[in-house]
Amino acid sequence: MSHLRSFRKRNAAALYDAHHGPNMTPMVDVVMVILIFFMASAAILGPEWFVATRLPKAGAVREGQSESQPLKLHLRVLRESRNGVDIGVVSINAEPAVSFDELSGAIKAWIRTRPLGEVLVLIDPIEQASYEDVVRVHAICAQIGLTKVGLGTQSQLTTSP
């Protein structure tokens, strides 16, 4: 008799919990939406990288530089029409321009023919040069191991200290 009385006291929700456990559906709904949110955020805010350029004051010369003059590499970023397509090219120290694919090898060859020492790079784009081309040249310099890279601007040209 006692077990019948206790059975009578149960309601539908208590019976459901006893047989099926807590209702997980709302939690799964919310977790799925949060998951989609983080996936979308990761797609929008993907990993970002940077190339570091230095911005010294023009004419600023450090003390002690007079004895060992660093090598200066002047990279002029140009636009050139090749096979009817307007592409970015780079002229090294006013020599005939090379493509981006050839640039790394050309810079290494230039450095090999010079005495060992610090290399200062000046990237000097023309006004019509694409910003992406400038960053690409900067990244190629970083890949080679040239860390002292400056960017030329219209008002004045800058070099790394």
Add this chain to the structure above:
Amino acid sequence: MRLRTLHLPAPAGKLNVTPLIDVVMVLIVFYLMVGKLANDQSRVQLPTASGAQAQAEKGLILNLSLDESAGQARLSMEGADIPLDGLVETLRARLPELQRGVQQTPVSLRADRRLEYSSVAPVISACRDAGLVSLRLVTVSEGASR
């Protein structure tokens, strides 16, 4: 006499709206955040480059986007548009250490890859005039199109 609690079944047609409210609230937060991010950053298509360094500390970020309707560059910092003429003063106000000739906070330039360099160079000049000694040009790795 003790009264027993009567458990009546829920009337037919009455919906449990709690899960619906949960999901709707999460969706509202989602659209608010995506809307803010889209305004600030996603409109800048970053250049691709290999050999760049990973961006650990973001510091101060300058966004230089391409306003496609006007065909001009648009400069913004921390969500607010700023004129190029006022960039030097804005940077000096935001980074007071520049007046002592040092730069402790890294400054990153997120410029759109579709811009010509002539639109980016004045910003770099203004950064140098403000007293910055280094500037990070933000990129994405090759293969990631943004």
